[in-house]
Amino acid sequence: MSASVLFDAPGPKARARYRLAGILGGLLVLAFLVFALFQLGSKGNLTYDKWAMFLGLEVNDIDANVWIDYLLPGLLNTLKAAAISIVLAGIFGFLFGIGRMSQITVIRVFCGVVVEFFRSVPVLVMMLGAFYFYSFNNIFVADVNPLAAVVTGLTLYNGSVVAELLRSGVGSLPKGQSEAGLAIGLTRGQTLRAIQLPQAVTAMLPALVGQLVVVLKDTALGQIITYNELLTNYQRIGSTWGNIVPAMIVIAAIYIVINYALTSLAAYVERRLRQRGRVTIGAGGGAVPLVVAGDVELSEFEVGGEDLDIDLDPGEADSRR
Amino acid sequence: MGELLSQYNVFSAFGMTLLLTFFSAIGSLVIGTIVAILRVSPVPLLQRVGALYVNIVRNTPLTLIIIACNIVMIVNLGFSFSEDLARNNIIWAIIGLSIYHAAFVCESLRSGVNTVPAGQAEAARSVGLTFTQSLREVMLPQAFRGAITPLGNTLIALTKNTTVATAIGVAEIAGLQREMTEFRSDLALLILLVVAIGFVIITLPMGLLTSYLSSRLAVKR
Numbered sequence: 001m002s003a004s005v006l007f008d009a010p011g012p013k014a015r016a017r018y019r020l021a022g023i024l025g026g027l028l029v030l031a032f033l034v035f036a037l038f039q040l041g042s043k044g045n046l047t048y049d050k051w052a053m054f055l056g057l058e059v060n061d062i063d064a065n066v067w068i069d070y071l072l073p074g075l076l077n078t079l080k081a082a083a084i085s086i087v088l089a090g091i092f093g094f095l096f097g098i099g100r101m102s103q104i105t106v107i108r109v110f111c112g113v114v115v116e117f118f119r120s121v122p123v124l125v126m127m128l129g130a131f132y133f134y135s136f137n138n139i140f141v142a143d144v145n146p147l148a149a150v151v152t153g154l155t156l157y158n159g160s161v162v163a164e165l166l167r168s169g170v171g172s173l174p175k176g177q178s179e180a181g182l183a184i185g186l187t188r189g190q191t192l193r194a195i196q197l198p199q200a201v202t203a204m205l206p207a208l209v210g211q212l213v214v215v216l217k218d219t220a221l222g223q224i225i226t227y228n229e230l231l232t233n234y235q236r237i238g239s240t241w242g243n244i245v246p247a248m249i250v251i252a253a254i255y256i257v258i259n260y261a262l263t264s265l266a267a268y269v270e271r272r273l274r275q276r277g278r279v280t281i282g283a284g285g286g287a288v289p290l291v292v293a294g295d296v297e298l299s300e301f302e303v304g305g306e307d308l309d310i311d312l313d314p315g316e317a318d319s320r321r
Numbered sequence: 322m323g324e325l326l327s328q329y330n331v332f333s334a335f336g337m338t339l340l341l342t343f344f345s346a347i348g349s350l351v352i353g354t355i356v357a358i359l360r361v362s363p364v365p366l367l368q369r370v371g372a373l374y375v376n377i378v379r380n381t382p383l384t385l386i387i388i389a390c391n392i393v394m395i396v397n398l399g400f401s402f403s404e405d406l407a408r409n410n411i412i413w414a415i416i417g418l419s420i421y422h423a424a425f426v427c428e429s430l431r432s433g434v435n436t437v438p439a440g441q442a443e444a445a446r447s448v449g450l451t452f453t454q455s456l457r458e459v460m461l462p463q464a465f466r467g468a469i470t471p472l473g474n475t476l477i478a479l480t481k482n483t484t485v486a487t488a489i490g491v492a493e494i495a496g497l498q499r500e501m502t503e504f505r506s507d508l509a510l511l512i513l514l515v516v517a518i519g520f521v522i523i524t525l526p527m528g529l530l531t532s533y534l535s536s537r538l539a540v541k542r
Contacts, residue, residue, distance in 0.1 A: 006434070006442065006460060007363040008452070014363075022366040025359075029370055039398050120524045121517040122481035124495050128502065129513030136506035213380065220382035224488050231385055234392070245397050248389050252381050259380035 040245065050243035054250055062240060070237050074230035075254065081147060081219045081229060085154035086212060092155055093162025100167050103188060111163070118160040124221050127153035131225045146227035150219060158215055165207050169200030169281060199278075206270035207281045213259045213266075220255075230254065322511055325501055334497035335519055341415060341483040341493060342523075346476055348419025353426025360427060361434055371427065378424040383417075383485050390417040391489040407492070414486035418479065425475045433468025434460075438542070466538045473531025477524045494519065 010018060040046055049059045053066045064070075099111030118126070131149035134140055140148050173196055181191030220231045234251055238244030273280045359371030378386075390413040394400045402412045437460055445455035484495035498516045502509050 006361060006456070008446070010363065018364045021362075022364045025364065025367045025370060043397050043399075045397070117517070117521065120477075120481075120521050120528075122484040122495065122520060124484040124487070125498060125513065125516050125520070128495060128499055129509055129516075132499075132502040132506050133509040133513075136509060217380075217382040220384040221485065223384055223388070224485075231382065231388070234388075245393050248385070248393060252385055252389070255382055255385065256377055256380045260376060263376075263380065 043245075045243070045245045050241070050246045053241055053243075054246070059241060064240060066237055066241070070233040070240075071230070071250070071254070074228065074233040077147075077227070078216065078219045078222075078229040078231075081150045081154070081222060081227065082212070082216045084147075084151050085158065085219075086215050088151065088155040089158035089162055089211075089215070092159025093166060095163075096159065097163035097166030098192070100163060101170060101192065115160040115163045118156045119164070121157070123153045123157045123218050124224065126156055127221055127225055146222060146225050149225055150222040150227050150229075153221070154215055154218055157218075158211060161211060161214075162208070165204045165211075165281060166197075166200060169204040170196045172203055172281060173199055202273065202278055204281050205273065206266045209262060209266035209269055213262045216259060216262070217255070322508060322515075325505055325508065325512070326515075329497055329501050331494070331497065331515065331519070334492060334494040335523075337411075337491065337493040338480070338483050339523070341411070341418065341486055341491070342476075342480045344415045345418035345422065345479055345483065348415060349422035349426050349475075349479065352419055352423035354430065356423060356427040357430040357434075360431055375424045375427055378421055379428075381421075383421050383482055384488055386421050387414060387417045387485050387488050390414065407490070410489050411486075411491050414483075414489060414491050418483060418486070422475060422479045422482070425478070426472065429468050429471035429475055430464070432471055433464040433466070436467030436540075437463045463540050466535075466540050469538060470531060470535045473527060473535070476531075477527050480524055480527065481520065 008014075037046070044050070053059045053062075056065065056067065096111045096115050099107050100115060102108045102111070127149050130152040131145060134145045134148055135142070139145075170192070177195055177199065178191050181195045182188070186194065219227075219229050222229045223231045226232075230251055234244060234247045237247040241247075270280050356371045356374050359367045360375070362368060362371075391410060394413055395409060401409055403409045441459055441463065442455060445459040450458065483493060486493055487496040487499065490496070494516055498512055501512050505512070
C-alpha cells in the first residue's frame with residue numbers, strides 16, 4: 001500500500017495526531033450524512049409508505065409488487081442486454097484483435113482504423129444512431145429496436161476495447177515465447193494460435209471481468225432510447241407509489257452490489273493469476289476505458305497490473321504485503 | 322445533409338460538449354485529488370472513507386447519477402443555482418460528471434503514487450530530508466508523472482461521457498444528434514458519422530498530448 005511508502009511508522013505523537021484526524025474526519029462524514037438524511041426527510045422521502053413496498057408489503061392498497069412487477073423484469077432486461085453484448089463484443093474483439101496483428105498490411109490497417117474509430121465515439125452516440133437507423137429501416141420488430149440498439153452500441157465499443165486488450169495481452173508476453181515458437185518451425189499463425197493467444201487470454205482475464213462492469217453500467221444508457229432496463233423503472237415505480245427518490249436509491253444499490261461483486265471477482269482472478277506467476281493486464285476497476293485514442297500502447301503502462309492496481313480494501317492490501 | 326447542417330447548429334452543440342468537459346475536468350480533478358489524499362493518508366478511517374467513495378461511485382452507472390442530479394437534487398430537494406431551468410441542469414450535469422469522474426481521477430493519482438518505488442522514499446529519508454521535503458522533492462514529482470497517462474485516459478472518457486447529459490436535456494451534441502435524426506431518420510448513419518468525426522477531432526489531440534507528455538516526462542527506471 002502506498003501509505004507505507006509515503007509515511008514513516010508513526011510514533012506516539014503521530015499516532016495521537018492520526019487519531020485526532022480520524023475523529024474529525026469521521027465527524028465531518030457523519031455531519032454530511034445527517035444533513036443528507038435531514039434534507040431527504042424534510043421532503044418526505046423517509047416515511048413508511050415510501051419504503052415498505054421494497055420489503056414486499058402492500059402500501060396504499062396498490063395491488064402491485066415492486067420486485068416482481070418492476071425491479072426484477074428491469075434487472076432481467078439489463079442482464080440480457082449485457083450478456084448478449086459481452087458475447088458479441090468478445091467475438092468482435094477477437095476477430096479485430098487478431099486482425100490488428102495480421103501480417104497483411106491491408107487487414108492490419110483496416111482493423112486498426114475500425115477499432116480506433118469505435119473506441120473514440122461515445123457509446124450513447126452509437127446507440128442513438130443505431131436506434132433511429134433500425135427504426136427507420138424496420139430492420140427488427142418494433143419492440144426489439146431499443147434492445148438491438150443498446151447491444152449494437154455496447155458491442156462496437158466494448159469489442160474494440162477487447163481487441164486492444166488482446167493485442168496488448170500478446171504484446172505483454174516475453175519475446176522469447178514467439179521466438180521459441182518460430183525456432184521450432186511453427187509459422188507465425190501457428191505461433192499465435194498455439195503459444196501466444198492462450199497466454200494472452202489468461203493475461204487479460206481480470207481486465208475482461210472488469211469490462212463486464214463497464215458493459216453492465218452502460219446498459220443504463222438504454223434508458224435514453226426507451227429500453228426498459230433496470231434504471232428506466234424508477235419512473236414507473238415513482239408514478240405508482242410516488243416514491244421516485246427511494247426508487248432511485250434502491251436501483252442504485254442493486255447496481256452497486258452487482259458491480260462491486262464483479263470488481264471483487266476481477267481483483268480475485270488477478271491475484272490468483274499473479275500468485276501463479278502469470279503476467280496480467282490490470283483490471284483497472286472498470287468504467288474508464290483502459291486505452292486511449294491515439295497511439296499509446298496499453299502494454300506501456302499497464303502490463304504487470306502494477307500501475308492501475310486497484311486495492312478494494314486498504315486493510316486487505318496491507319495484509320498482502 | 323448541407324441543409325441539415327445549416328438548420329441545426331452543430332458547432333454550438335459541440336461547444337456545449339467542450340464546456341461540460343472543461344468544467345467537469347476541473348471539478349473532478351478537485352474532488353478526485355481530495356479523495357486521493359484521503360486514500361493515501363495514514364489515517365485508517367479516512368482511507369476507508371476514500372475507498373467507500375470510489376467503490377460506490379465507480380459501480381454506479383453515470384446515467385443514474387446524472388438523472389439523480391435532476392430528479393433528486395433539483396426536483397425533489399430543490400437545490401437550485403439559477404432561476405434559468407436550462408442553466409440549472411447544465412450546472413448539475415457538471416456536478417454529476419465531476420462526482421463520477423472524481424473516482425477515476427483518484428485512482429489515477431493513486432496509481433501514480435504506486436509507481437514510485439519504496440526505495441525512493443527510503444533514499445530521501447536516508448540523505449536526511451524531512452517528511453515534507455521528501456514528499457515535495459522526491460515523491461510527488463515522480464507520482465504526478467506516473468499519473469499522466471491514466472489521467473489522460475480519464476479526460477478522454479469524460480469528454481465522451483458528457484453525452485450522457487442529454488438524459489436531463491442539456492443541449493449538447495448527443496441531444497442535437499437525436500433532434501437531427503428525428504427530423505431526418507433516413508440520414509441516421511450520416512449524422513452519426515458527423516458526430517463521431519467531431520469526437521475523433523476532439524479526443525485525438527488529447528490522446529496524442531497524453532502520450533507525448535507521458536513519454537517526454539517518463540521517469541526512467
